[in-house]
Amino acid sequence: MELWAEDEARLGLKPVVRRVWAPAGRRPVARFKRGYKWTYVYGFVRPESGEVYWLILPKVNVELFSMALEEFAKEVGAGENKRVGLVVDKAGWHTGGEVDLPEGIHLEFLPSGSPELQPAERLWPLTNEAVANRVFEQIEELEEALVERCVQLLDQAEAIRDLTNYHWWPQAA
DSSP states (O other), rough: OEEEEEEEEEEEEHHHHHEEEEEOOOOOOOOOOOOOOEEEEEEEEEETTTTTEEEEESSSHHHHHHHHHHHHHHHHHHHHSOOOOEEOOOOOHHHHHTTTTTTEEEEOOOOTOOGGGGGGGGGGHHHHTBBTTTOOOHHHHHHHHHHHHHHHHTTTTTHHHHOOOOOTOOOOO
16 A cells, blocks of 8 residues: 555746846846646655656546546556555545546545645645746647656655655555
């Protein structure tokens, strides 16, 4: 049995703006382009080990969430002999009766309105580093930057564990 957490983040052509350094007495200039195309990062994290699994999909809905669960189950080997508890929030696409749960995956729901309890929420500042203060003309450019960043994060298990492994998170016996 393994315990993982999952969340989704929406990113798009509307930039993620962060503070920047500028010479004394000068205002920093930030390029900005208002765009309303979106992509979604599905982040799965095992806080105990810092393992992560990422998917970048065009939207969130029951069908794509079911597909994400199927891909995740294959990746971690969930099935008859391996059970995975997946902590999720109560988003509509998580709670609908139409969600197709793969064998070996069990959803555990957090209380409504409690994002501070969701370890996967702590992943988003890490993924946003790749897109902060950058302007993307096409959604595909944004997705390429996200893919590159997610690949980098695969090798940062210790940093991810430090961010997501809350003191109260259950540990393996």
